[in-house]
Amino acid sequence: MKDKTRVDRRSFLRIASAAAAMGVMPINAMATSGSSVSASSANGVRIMVIGAGVAGTRAAIQLKQANPALRVILADPMIDSQKRYQNKINHMLTLESSIQLAAAGIEITAKKIVKVDADKKRVWFDSGAKLDSDILVFAPGVDFKSAPVTTNSIHPLNQTQVQQQVVLMREGGTVVVGIPRAPYQYPQGPYMQVSKMATYLQLHNPAAKVLVLDQNAGSALFEQYRKQWQDGSGSSLIELLATNEDYVRTIEPTMGRIETQDGHINASVIAVMPQQRAGVVARAAGLALNADWCQVNSETLASIHYPHVYVLGDANDAAIDDKTAFTAVRQADRFVRNIIRELV
Ligand SMILES: Cc1cc2nc3c(=O)[nH]c(=O)nc-3n(C[C@H](O)[C@H](O)[C@H](O)COP(=O)(O)OP(=O)(O)OC[C@H]3O[C@@H](n4cnc5c(N)ncnc54)[C@H](O)[C@@H]3O)c2cc1C
Known part of the structure; x- marks a missing residue:
């Protein structure tokens, strides 16, 4: 035929x-x-x-x-x-x-x-x-299904821009990274970026925290990094939270405030990537x-x-x-x- x-x-x-x-x-x-x-x-x-x-x-x-x-x-x-x-x-x-x-x-x-x-x-x-x-x-x-919410970054995954903000962040500040439900571009990207940030902060701003809101609980990448961050370098600064797409209600990047189902988070750097x-x-x-x-x-x-x-x-x-x-x-x-x- x-x-x-x-x-x-x-x-x-x-x-x-x-x-x-x-x-x-x-x-x-x-x-x-x-x-x-x-x-x-x-x-x-x-x-x-x-x-x-x-x-x-x-x-x-x-x-x-x-x-x-x-x-x-x-x-x-x-x-x-x-x-x-x-x-x-x-x-x-x-x-x-x-x-x-x-x-x-x-x-x-x-x-x-x-x-x-x-x-x-x-x-x-x-x-x-x-x-x-x-x-x-x-x-x-x-x-993106909706506009990405970031503090001055052109793309939540843009390493240079996010890292610059992490370097300038106040002592003890919180970085919030939002990973959308897959599929999305460069799936390992956000995890690698979080690891790099945490390694840097461990040395230069050890009171800081990296909060990861991840919509992919149970996925291979989620499990791989959950284990890695349990004992790897810089991991004590990372908090990995399994969420769903409704978890974040509103984000005000200029105020550094994120409203969630569990209350609000104050963030110094926000890199929340919407679904794609x-x-x-x-x-x-x-x-x-x-x-x-x-x-x-x-x-x-x-x-x-x-x-x-x-x-x-x-x-x-x-x-x-x-x-x-x-x-x-x-x-x-x-x-x-x-x-x-x-x-x-
Ligand atoms: C920050 C970041 C880091 C990444 N790092 C890596 C990495 O290290 N390794 C890796 O393998 N992948 C990485 N990726 C993923 C990789 O960039 C993408 O998978 C790849 O670029 C996909 O190629 P593409 O041609 O499908 O789309 P793109 O490369 O995104 O190209 C799409 C193009 O189409 C154009 N376009 C859109 N609409 C129209 C229109 N209406 N008319 C004309 N043109 C249009 C856009 O302007 C754009 O230039 C990264 C992605 C990001 C965002």
């Missing part, structure tokens, strides 16, 4: 010409001043990648390397922003700059995709322009039906809802327990291998 998600090059080109006949704006007409989308157009298949994070960048580069005739378009409003690096991977992995991506032959645009018709493989940019593609690749990462789900652009496109994460075939990373649409990285449900850069890269590589095989 023919796999309905399998595509051949001829059918892509047919779709592309049909789109042109429908009057869809070509990319060179779409590009607005300041956009770095180039007009170069091979007769190749047009692949639109949404999100230049770990998965999107890796996929774009590998696609272009595997077949330079492919047109690979990569859109991300953060493409030239420091934030594209800051929030991720604790500087362990560098993402290629827009200059490097352009040099690799990738057509980049620092625009946000605000609307997608997954059926037609059509995207709309925040400039109002639209673009049709033959294959749509979503790699938008995660969104797939990036809004993918959910709004109908790729996560009645769910938080986009449903994909775990082998091909193809959306189970639309042909020729793929979701890579944190946003999909393929690596539900392993939303890490490592997995994002492996998924991107697998996707590229499959697509290149299908196109020959």
